[in-house]
Amino acid sequence: MPVEGFKVDVSKAVGHKFAPERVSSNRRDHILYALGVGVSEDELKFLYELNPQFSVLPTYPLVLALKGDSSDVNVFKDRGASGGPLPGMPPYDPNKIVHGEQTLDVINPWPINGGSFIAEKTCTGVFDKGSGMVIETTVDLYGEQDKKHYCSLVSKSFVRGYGGWNGPKGPKAVSYVPPKRNPDAVDVFATTTKQALLYRLSGDYNPLHADVDLAPKIGFPKPILHGLSTYGGCAHGIIKALANNDATRFKSIEARFASPVFPGETIETYMWKVDTKDPKTQGVIFVAKVKERDVVVVNNGYAVLYKDSPSSKL
Numbered sequence: 539m540p541v542e543g544f545k546v547d548v549s550k551a552v553g554h555k556f557a558p559e560r561v562s563s564n565r566r567d568h569i570l571y572a573l574g575v576g577v578s579e580d581e582l583k584f585l586y587e588l589n590p591q592f593s594v595l596p597t598y599p600l601v602l603a604l605k606g607d608s609s610d611v612n613v614f615k616d617r618g619a620s621g622g623p624l625p626g627m628p629p630y631d632p633n634k635i636v637h638g639e640q641t642l643d644v645i646n647p648w649p650i651n652g653g654s655f656i657a658e659k660t661c662t663g664v665f666d667k668g669s670g671m672v673i674e675t676t677v678d679l680y681g682e683q684d685k686k687h688y689c690s691l692v693s694k695s696f697v698r699g700y701g702g703w704n705g706p707k708g709p710k711a712v713s714y715v716p717p718k719r720n721p722d723a724v725d726v727f728a729t730t731t732k733q734a735l736l737y738r739l740s741g742d743y744n745p746l747h748a749d750v751d752l753a754p755k756i757g758f759p760k761p762i763l764h765g766l767s768t769y770g771g772c773a774h775g776i777i778k779a780l781a782n783n784d785a786t787r788f789k790s791i792e793a794r795f796a797s798p799v800f801p802g803e804t805i806e807t808y809m810w811k812v813d814t815k816d817p818k819t820q821g822v823i824f825v826a827k828v829k830e831r832d833v834v835v836v837n838n839g840y841a842v843l844y845k846d847s848p849s850s851k852l
């Protein structure tokens with residue numbers, strides 16, 4: 539049932555550019571993030587700053603759209619699905635937001651020591667999906683000092699129950715279908731029951747991931763894991779299995795969140811190597827499942843890796 543009286547003025551919302559926002563990260567943030575996406579103690583290169591190969595996971599910047607510049611917790615409902623008040627958007631319940639889809643294009647490798655960056659954020663779509671509304675935001679991150687364009691990310695938030703207002707349906711999702719053969723690799727991310735409580739410290743303080751009293755009121759039996767924890771786990775698994783664990787070989791990733799994951803479940807990422815148009819890169823179609831329930835939790839997954847480390851040519 540559509541929410542009575544709810545209607546978005548798409549012409550005001552789409553194309554809206556938010557005020558550029560200063561965001562920042564440091565080595566401690568990168569390490570905390572790595573723990574939040576399941577990196578274990580046998581990979582100290584992502585966890586210990588004195589390791590000679592100390593690296594940052596290339597999906598780290600995804601957290602900055604919600605973390606901002608703060609090192610303290612902030613209140614999720616102040617930021618909402620689009621990261622700020624959006625013209626033409628009537629009020630809606632932020633507890634109805636789930637992460638729908640996410641892309642990341644790495645343009646320059648994220649600095650190992652982090653730094654200060656400027657996030658330029660634009661609302662690039664608002665869609666009426668019948669059972670809900672999709673708000674799409676595109677964020678470009680630039681170095682505050684060096685002005686380098688580091689990455690571009692597109693987030694789709696799915697706001698459950700806020701569809702049916704005769705809005706645009708939006709483009710059909712790109713569908714990446716795994717080849718009909720055994721996967722080339724499988725990664726296992728055994729999340730712990732504390733996984734969401736750990737991941738949230740990277741900057742997404744959405745109560746949906748922590749509040750045991752709230753979850754049943756909004757349709758979940760208990761708090762669910764952040765989509766970006768699963769997503770980072772998939773990306774890390776792909777780098778480990780198919781890029782010799784070399785983060786600099788990671789070029790891009792996109793995927794859809796198909797079903798929620800509960801902390802404590804085991805996420806299996808199935809990967810298939812596929813050709814791309816560029817002989818220097820390797821495509822990877824991937825799907826993630828929760829082992830205990832045999833449920834697909836991530837689909838339409840597609841990543842691109844460099845076949846050789848870009849830094850080896852310097």
Ligand SMILES: CCCCCCC[C@@H](O)CC(=O)SCCNC(=O)CCNC(=O)[C@H](O)C(C)(C)COP(=O)(O)OP(=O)(O)OC[C@H]1O[C@@H](n2cnc3c(N)ncnc32)[C@H](O)[C@@H]1OP(=O)(O)O
Nearest residue numbers: 603636637638639667669693696744764765795796797798
């Ligand atoms: C700036 C950053 C902002 C990010 C904010 C995020 C904050 C975080 O704290 C929140 C989280 O991390 S939540 C955890 C991760 N996400 C999830 O667990 C969601 C899992 N997916 C679902 O529950 C359903 O697929 C569900 C509910 C999404 C859809 O299920 P249904 O309502 O049954 O929809 P369905 O009938 O299958 O399809 C209807 C139309 O919607 C499109 N669609 C389906 N799943 C989608 C998805 N995941 N993302 C985007 N669109 C989606 C379908 O394609 C269909 O549209 P069309 O007919 O045009 O194809």
